[in-house]
Amino acid sequence: MDEQQHAAGMPKNQAKERSLRNTSVAKKVLAGTLGLSLLQVPLLASADTASGTSVVKDSVVSASQDSGSTASKGLNPADAKITKAQAESRVKDLFPVLKEARLDGVTYGEQNVSPPNTKKVWVQNWTIQKGNHSTGFSTEVDAITGDILNYYYPYSYPFDDSNTAYYPPAVSEQEAQKIAEAFIPKAAPSIKAGTMKPSNQNLYLSNKALFGPVQYSFSYTIDVNGIPADNESVSLDVDGNGNIVRFNRNTNQGDYPAAKATISKEDAEKRLEQGLSVTLAYIPSTSLYDTSANREWKIGYVPDRTLEPMDANSGKRIDTIFGKDLDGPSQAVSYTALKASGKLFTPNKGGQLTSDEVLQRLQGIAPGSDYQIQSNLGNYWGGTGKQAWSLNWNKRTAGIYRDDSKYAYVDADTGQLLSYHEFQYPDAEPAKATAPSVTEAQAQAKAIELVLAHYPNAAEALKLSDAKTLNTATKTVYQFVFQRFYKDLPVNGMTVNVSIDGSGKLVNYNADTSLSDKDIKALDNLTAKVDPKDAQQRLLDDLSVELRYISSGGYTVDNTYVEPKVRLAYVPTLNGDRNVGYIDGVTGKTEASSLLPVSNKDKSAALPSDAANHAASKDLATLLEYRVLSPGEDGLLHPEAELTLGDWIQMMAKGVYPDQGYYGGQYQPIFTDVPADSPISGAVQLFLDKGWLKDEKSSELHPEQKLTREAVATSLTTALHYNRLSKFFQQDAQALSLSDANAIQDKGAVALMLKLGLMDAAGGKFDPAKPVTKAEAATIMVRLAHLQSKVDTPLNQRY
Structure with missing residues (x-):
């Protein structure tokens, strides 16, 4: 049975602004840790409260939209050094496109954050109106420095695509970088000259797609007192026409500690490496959090303990979630096997569960009758074809507007609890600390009981880690991590996280990142060839530390707000990279972790040898650059390989979403020969949603059939929505004059392809039944990319 991750789905480019904001919390926790710290992914790593994450970044509380009102407690607009009018003038001068927008209101202080903070910013709320359509968005300006903090013009405007930059772009990436670096000092004057460095730490860079719109992403870190700082960065997008379409400035308005460290770098490295060993583990080489991708696996060696940052003056390890000191040296993580006892999870074997049946399975977890429940049956994220119940309980107390809520997510077929989360609006004043009524041992027993009752084969698949986090800032919350194992090896990043409060x-409860049958098959084929001692030595050789300012807090963990804090610390690095890394168990090389998405700029686009001298080498190189094609396991591209219909569908889909990050539709097995777990299911769903399949009534797609030239002509005619026009061209003189016209069934489509210049008829012959090679498809797709700005229905058009 497949176990799948879920999340609220949307296309990547639509989710970008939210992703950039929400990911920053996970990055703060993940960036300074290595190895087993990511075997147990912190509870911060998810981005959706309904999916069970324990971090609350955004609240549903709306700030007043009245001009000049305060959205955060304790803020006074009179303290601003940049006036409301000056802030408005700055954004309009820097982003002329805002002249098309209507300013609906200005708020002093961040909106929609809970608890209210004291960040001194002007938040401007805009609306764009196009006929009966409108959209709202906001910009932010630092009220002290005048820096633009956030700007993202809605990508769906203007509706007519008149300003959209399609391939080939008017400006190159090198030209766009010059534009970006010239713009940054204007938008963020507080950044001192010489303190900005290029960075690849922005995990959600724009997807450069062949079928556009063309955008380039750039990210930079900013040094403070000559030292890198986690809280200081700037990132922006420049489109193919040279316009700034997104700008984000991350900065700390508080004071920074002195830059002097009393502990030397050499001493910090010795403390980090003391007693350090390695543990063999299964490691995903593609992001765990992008289930639309075909997940790939490696076997490798990771550090046997969490490698936390170390305070550069006290020498104490730092808890990256709560920002507190950890006593004593770091210890190797150990695991305790679970003993099957009590109520064990039994998967449902009948039909799909009803909401009432799901509630029966949640007895002991679901709240009482003082909560109103809403339930919704929907598809899993990632196009698996499976469904899950979303349950939302809201407490309604007379006279209280903001009361607590609880969420659960349950597999509709098996009844497995995927996640549960309790959300309470933080009080205006910190809650008083209260003594717990249960001990840690009692809380642990409760956590084990819950896991056994709600996780399939928990006693075989999971082990309890001793790497626990206890939050006692305002109330006691015990946090437990259950590590997923397979064949006695931990699976990197796959855990069940359980938090039990002091009562x-x-x-x-979060268990929604799991192994599928395909994953297990891949793991079975992995065997380590590198000796553990050699891997340990490589780890020690490549391990180092970096002095920098690190930050924590500014978010809520298990309904407890963590105060923001900046510290001077030594941060572990592996081969110079702060991302969690490992030693490849086959090659022995140091590798960066891919638990989170990586920058597109890290992906090589070198043309393989078998394509370098091919007649279509330029087109093949373009498709490689835009990640439509990738070399095979042998490192070659095989340009003369004949394509199947499934290959073509996959290539065209990647022309729109190169990383197959398409979340717009959830694939249901419409075609009997394209199951939900097919590698092309996401691409087929995109074709269905866009109306790119001419005959959707057939029960079979036959993706394995050879792709012919006539099939390509028909496919492109449908994709461009010229179906009616092609009927008009059925008797076109050019098509009828072809020497093999009698062999062509869809003469209108062929005529259109010839007129548009997408395909040729060499020697007056079209060869409709001739199979299409990878190289020929590359040439057609590049021609189509050139045509994007000239057709009425661009392939990436919103729908």
């Missing part, structure tokens, strides 16, 4: 109540 013994479940606060958070």
Whole structure:
């Protein structure tokens, strides 16, 4: 049975602004840790409260839209050094496109954050109106420095695509970088000259797609007192026409500690490496959080303990979630096997569960009758074809507007609990610390009981880690991590996280990142060839530390707000990279982790040898650059390989979403020969949603059939929505004059392809039944990319 991750789905480019904001929390926790710290992914790593994450970044509380009102407690607009009018003038001068927008209101202080903070910013709320359509968005300006903090013009405007930059772009990436670096000092004057460095730490860079719109992403870190700082960065997008379409400035308005460290770098490295060993583990080489991708696996060696940052003056390890000191040296993580006892999870074997049947399975977790429940049956994220129940309980107390809520997500077929989360609006004043009524041992027993009752084969698949986090800032919350194992090896990044509060109540349960049958098959084929001692030596050789300012807090963990804090610390690095890394168990090389998405700029586009001298080498190189094609396991591209219909569908889909990050539709097995777990299911769904399949009534797609030239002509005619026009061209003189016209069934489509210049008829012959090679398809697709700005229905058009 497949176990799948879920999340609220949307196309990547639509989710970008939210992703950039939400990911920053996970990055703060993940960036300074290595190895087993990511075997147990912190509860911060998810981005959606409904999916069970214990971090609350955004609240549903709306700030007042009245001009000049305060959205955060304790803020006074009179303290601003940049006036409201000056802030408005700055954004309009820097982003002329805002002249098309209507300013609806200005707020002093960040909106929609809970608890209210004291960040001194002007938040401007805009609306764009186009006929009966409108959209709202906001910009932010630092009220002290005048820096633009956030700007992202809605990508769906203007509706007519008149300003959209399609391939080939008017400006190159090198030209766009010059534009970006010239713009940054204007938008963020507080950045001192010489303190900005290029960075690849922005995990959600724009997807450069062949079928556009063309955008380039750039990210930079900013040094403070000559030292890198986690809280200081700037990132922006420049489109293919040279316009700034997104700008984000991350900065700390508070004071920074002195830059002087009393502990030397050499001493910090010795403390980090003391007693350090390695553990063999299964490691995903593609992001765990992008289930639309075909997940790939490696076997490798990771550090046997969490490698936390170290305070550069006290020498104490730092908890990256709460920002507090950790006593004593770091210890190797150990695991305790679970003993099957009590109530064990039994998967449903009948039909799909009803909401009432799901509630029966949640007895002991679901709240009482003082909560109103809403349930919704929907598709899993990632196009698996499976469904899950979303349950939302809201407490309604007379006279209280903001009361607590609880969420659960349950597999509709098996009844497995995927996640549970309790959300309470943080009080204006910090809650008073209260003594727990249950001990840690009692809370642990409760956590084990819950896991056994709600996770399939928990006693075989999971082990309890001793790497626990206890939050006692305002109330006691015990947090437990259950590590997923397969064949006695931990699976990197796959855990069940459980939080129990001091009263013994479940606060958070998250188990939605799991192994599929395909994953297990891949793991079975992995065997380590590198000796553990050699891997350990490589780890020690490549391990180092970097002095920098690190930040924590500014978010809520298990309904407890963590105060922001900046510290001077030594941060572990592996081969100079702060990302969690490992030693490849086959090659022995140091590798960066891919638990989170990586920058597109890290992906090589070198043309393989078998394509370098091919007649279509330029077109093949373009498709490689835009990630439509990739070399095979042998490192070659095989340009003369004949394509199947499935290959073509996959290539065209990658022309729109090169990383197959398409979340717009959830694939249901419409075609009997394209199951939900097919590698082309996401691409087929995109074709269905866009109306790119001419005959959707057939029960079979036959993706394995050879792709012919006539099939390509028909496919492109449908994709461009010229179906009716092609009927008009059925008797076109050019098509009828072809020497093999009698062999062509869809003469209108062929005529259109010839007129548009997408395909040729060499020697007056079209060869409709001739199979299409990879090289020929590359040439056609590049021609189509050139045509994007000239057709009425661009392939990436919103729908």
